[in-house]
Amino acid sequence: xxxxxxxxxxxxxxxxxxxxxxxxxxxxxxxxxxxxxxxxxxxxxxxxxxxxxxxxxxxxxxxxxxxxxxxxxxxxxxxxxxxxxxxxxxxxxxxxxxxxxxxxxxxxxxxxxxxxxxxxxxxxxxxxxxxxxxxxxxxxxxxxxxxxxxxxxxxxxxxxxxxxxxxxxxxxxxxxxxxxxxxxxxxxxxxxxxxxxxxxxxxxxxxxxxxxxxxxxxxxxxxxxxxxxxxxx
Amino acid sequence: xxxxxxxxxxxxxxxxxxxxxxxxxxxxxxxxxxxxxxxxxxxxxxxxxxxxxxxxxxxxxxxxxxxxxxxxxxxxxxxxxxxxxxxxxxxxxxxxxxxxxxxxxxxxxxxxxxxxxxxxxxxxxxxxxxxxxxxxxxxxxxxxxxxxxxxxxxxxxxxxxxxxxxxxxxxxxxxxxxxxxxxxxxxxxxxxxxxxxxxxxxxxxxxxxxxxxxxxxxxxxxxxxxxxxxxxxxxxxxxxxxxxxxxxxxxxxxxxxxxxxxxxxxxxxx
Numbered sequence: 001x002x003x004x005x006x007x008x009x010x011x012x013x014x015x016x017x018x019x020x021x022x023x024x025x026x027x028x029x030x031x032x033x034x035x036x037x038x039x040x041x042x043x044x045x046x047x048x049x050x051x052x053x054x055x056x057x058x059x060x061x062x063x064x065x066x067x068x069x070x071x072x073x074x075x076x077x078x079x080x081x082x083x084x085x086x087x088x089x090x091x092x093x094x095x096x097x098x099x100x101x102x103x104x105x106x107x108x109x110x111x112x113x114x115x116x117x118x119x120x121x122x123x124x125x126x127x128x129x130x131x132x133x134x135x136x137x138x139x140x141x142x143x144x145x146x147x148x149x150x151x152x153x154x155x156x157x158x159x160x161x162x163x164x165x166x167x168x169x170x171x172x173x174x175x176x177x178x179x180x181x182x183x184x185x186x187x188x189x190x191x192x193x194x195x196x197x198x199x200x201x202x203x204x205x206x207x208x209x210x211x212x213x214x215x216x217x218x219x220x221x222x223x224x225x226x227x228x229x230x231x232x233x
Numbered sequence: 234x235x236x237x238x239x240x241x242x243x244x245x246x247x248x249x250x251x252x253x254x255x256x257x258x259x260x261x262x263x264x265x266x267x268x269x270x271x272x273x274x275x276x277x278x279x280x281x282x283x284x285x286x287x288x289x290x291x292x293x294x295x296x297x298x299x300x301x302x303x304x305x306x307x308x309x310x311x312x313x314x315x316x317x318x319x320x321x322x323x324x325x326x327x328x329x330x331x332x333x334x335x336x337x338x339x340x341x342x343x344x345x346x347x348x349x350x351x352x353x354x355x356x357x358x359x360x361x362x363x364x365x366x367x368x369x370x371x372x373x374x375x376x377x378x379x380x381x382x383x384x385x386x387x388x389x390x391x392x393x394x395x396x397x398x399x400x401x402x403x404x405x406x407x408x409x410x411x412x413x414x415x416x417x418x419x420x421x422x423x424x425x426x427x428x429x430x431x432x433x434x435x436x437x438x439x440x441x442x443x444x445x446x447x448x449x450x451x452x453x454x455x456x457x458x459x460x461x462x463x464x465x466x467x468x469x470x471x472x473x474x475x476x477x478x479x480x481x482x483x484x485x486x487x488x489x490x491x492x493x494x495x496x497x498x499x500x501x502x503x
Binding site: 082 | 288298
């Protein structure tokens with residue numbers, strides 16, 4: 001059964017889309033990176049740590065991580081009205097939570113670290129591509145980090161667990177339909193910093209999802225690391 | 234990042250250098266930086282372009298949708314231009330309501346495109362008085378190192394030239410997955426923006442961010458070559474310091490050669 005299931009683009013069930021990554025793409029920024037999963041392209045820039053204004057928002061004990069995620073208007077088929085909406089605000093927040101555990105915020109009291117993430121071309125998996133880009137951009141900015149964060153969406157089509165869904169796969173409607181299960185984790189431990197889910201999945205299959213994510217994150221980590229090393233060269 | 238404001242010492246130095254026809258990066262006053270253009274930034278756009286001018290980088294996308302015509306032009310399609318100065322692109326850009334620069338940029342691009350009449354809006358009418366195409370040009374700087382406006386108009390022109398109209402399904406709704414081979418109906422003339430900046434008695438083109446902030450006044454010109462004649466379609470002065478008549482005349486003399494130079498570099502994308 002499972003073996004016969006064919007994915008729309010012919011990938012194996014546990015196969016990521018081709019990845020590309022590069023750091024140092026926004027000269028003005030303190031750190032920046034571009035990351036893509038297939039046709040999904042995310043660019044991220046980091047500004048800071050810099051003094052946070054207004055003053056009453058400052059935390060005298062640590063830096064504040066502030067993430068802004070959004071889609072460019074022409075990154076999707078139906079033009080997205082420019083500017084934040086509820087979806088982008090939610091993704092910004094969960095991305096903050098995904099990244100903050102690895103950053104040594106205590107080193108920079110009263111400051112803000114701004115992470116700007118924009119999706120240039122969207123084909124599903126935009127938040128995960130954004131987190132991968134942001135994680136590299138933070139490292140590129142020289143901000144002390146305990147680890148890199150790697151992120152990927154695991155999905156389910158009917159009853160098949162598949163890795164890194166594209167848009168056509170996300171719109172799958174047969175059987176149990178499509179489930180989108182984006183996760184982020186630290187590269188070198190099994191701590192997960194993002195878990196979201198839309199769709200339906202039996203609770204006893206979550207461990208399959210995590211196993212698939214875990215092995216995919218190793219590949220993502222290599223791509224991130226290589227891009228950072230490439231820059232240092 | 235270094236200090237946000239340009240210091241008086243820098244302005245003085247720039248002013249002295251400009252008077253000797255010199256710049257920090259070795260260019261002459263009216264030289265443009267290296268221009269690089271590429272296409273297809275996003276495959277979801279009807280057309281898109283990336284423009285790199287020195288360290289300034291802008292991406293521009295064209296989207297199309299079916300909408301209602303304006304009551305005063307029932308048989309014409311619509312054009313709308315927006316720009317979003319993403320905080321990604323510069324420490325100077327912040328979230329929140331647009332400041333003047335963010336309002337002015339798309340308006341200048343809009344006028345340089347619209348007033349050149351490059352887009353044949355009549356041909357974008359689907360059903361008079363009811364249904365017309367709207368062409369939406371969206372501009373996003375990815376790195377602001379000055380002269381966003383000229384880069385943005387180049388991006389808009391190249392993106393327009395390489396856009397295809399999406400198909401309509403049997404109910405007359407847009408089917409973005411169905412790409413026709415039909416290009417946006419465009420006239421033969423090609424609009425560009427050339428913006429001239431003044432510091433002291435010197436006029437410079439294509440300033441870096443530092444030069445742009447040091448300058449006192451600018452003159453934005455939208456122009457194209459119509460039947461062999463260089464025509465100015467739009468113009469806007471910005472800044473407190475006036476231009477003298479002599480300066481205006483000498484600026485007008487610079488334009489045709491600069492226009493031709495830029496078009497030559499863009500040729501393969503047009």
